[in-house]
Amino acid sequence: MSRAVCRPPSRDWVDNAVRLIEADTRRSADTHLLRYPLPAWAADRDVALYLKDETTHITGSLKHRLARSLFLYGLCNGWIGEDTTVIEASSGSTAVSEAYFAAMLGLPFIAVMPESTSAAKVALIQSQGGRCHFVSESGQVYAEAQRLADETGGHYLDQFTNAERATDWRGNNNIAESIYEQMALEAHPVPEWIVVGAGTGGTSATIGRYIRYRRHATRLCVVDPENSAFFPAYRTGDPEMVTTASSRIEGIGRPRVEPSFLPGVVDVMVSVPDAASVAAAHHVSRVLGRRVGPSTGTSIWGAFGLLAQMVADGCRGSVVTLLADGGDRYDETYFRDEWLASHGMDPSGPAEVLAEFERSGRWPRSELCISGPSEVRNSHNAASTKNPT
Known part of the structure; x- marks a missing residue:
């Protein structure tokens, strides 16, 4: 991590920078908590699903929350001054939000990303005033970001290291307290x-710590897509786990276990097939009448499975997950049949699972992709199952 500032930044400049960020926060209302319209069987069984709408x-x-916290963390630690070039390893939503805050403070921002990043994502970052710097392989982004900082x-x-430490997990209007x-x-x-996605690990760390700090009975489920290191590392207990392929679900899934991921605050992890993430994103988009992103689909798949298990067990209660980002930015990718086919994703099988869940509240019990307590074992099925029982 770069610590290249040789003398403390001007206190007057830092004071004003913090004021600008805090003023922006005050102008923004809290995000909505939506009650998801489950079918009639949910009311009969007294279960409910809520979506924290971060879009x-x-x-x-x-x-946006993470970017704000990372900037305040850097400012208050004396790492960001009025002439600082701010750099991140990100090709997605984090870079878009960080570019926004950098522009607010009049600072140059560089996002380091694989050259395979979609033109739409590059355009979003650039629209906020950021500059994109490309590398050939996704695993190179960390070292290249540090090199540019030096x-x-x-x-x-460094969102992957600082996500869990930059957020005040005890409260102070963090996402857990808000929920x-x-x-x-x-x-x-x-x-x-x-239910949240693994991502950087920062959101699960914040929520998991807050649950324990406030002594809530809530359990935390972290969902993870294919080709991500978090789930196999959690299952095997190997923090050095790495994968050789990149995640196909933008916003979540990493080739290594990031430093911000705290497995000790996670009760259950669920591995969600990529086709299931896409099918769930399509399904929820139809139900809500607006598009949601694929990482939201990953979380919804996990939440539906847990709801079905509650129904099967006769357990009343609520489940909360996140609308992490909107789906309009994925119009040319996850919502195009041709693009999905070219990337080897067929959501038709998982779509049948979702249709059966909507009809009956049942979830298939077959091959399991879950790691955690025994009470939820066998509650999820691989997305390839076409005949729910």
Whole structure:
């Protein structure tokens, strides 16, 4: 991590930078907590699903919270000054949000990303004033971001290391505190489960710590796509686990276990096939009447499976997950049959699973992709199953 600032930044400049970020926060209302319209069987069995809609942030995703925290962390640690070039290893929503905050402070921003990154994502980052720097392989982004920070005398934000430490997990309007405050008047105000994607590890670390700090009975489920290191590392206990292929679900899934991932605060991990993530994104988009991104599909797949297990067990209660980002930015990819076919993803099988869940509240019990307590074992099925039972 770069610490290239040789003398402390001007206190007056830093004070004003923090003021600008805090003023931006005050101008922004909290994100909505939506009650997902489950079929009639859910009311009969007294279960409910809620979606924390992070798409309403000004930069359109959950990563707006992370970017704000990373900038405040860098400013208050004396790592970002008025002449600092700010650098991140990201090809997605984090870079879009960080470019926004860099522009607010009048700082140059460089996003380091694989050259395979879609033109739409590059355009989004550039629209916020950021510059994109490309590498040939996804695993090169970390070292290249650090090299650029050293070369420019800048600061590498390093979301993958700093995500869990830059956020005040005890409260201070973090996402966990917001969820519980918004659930306070619901029939089941303390969720049975909160479901989030692995991502950097920062969101699961914040929510998992907060659950324990407030002594809630809620359990935390972290979902992970194919080709990501988090799930196999959690299952085997090997923190050095790496994968050789890149995740096909933008926003979540990493080739290595990132430093911000804290397995000790996670109760269950679920590995979700990529085709299931896409099918769930399509399904929820139809139900809500607006598109959601594929990482939201991953979380929804996990949440539906847990709801079905609650129904099967006769357990009443609520489940909360996130609308992490909107789907409009994926119009040319995850919502195009030709693109999906070219990337080897067929959502038709998982779509049948979702249709059966909507009809009956049942989830198939076959080959399992889950690691965690025995009470939820056999509650999820690989997405290739076409005949739910």
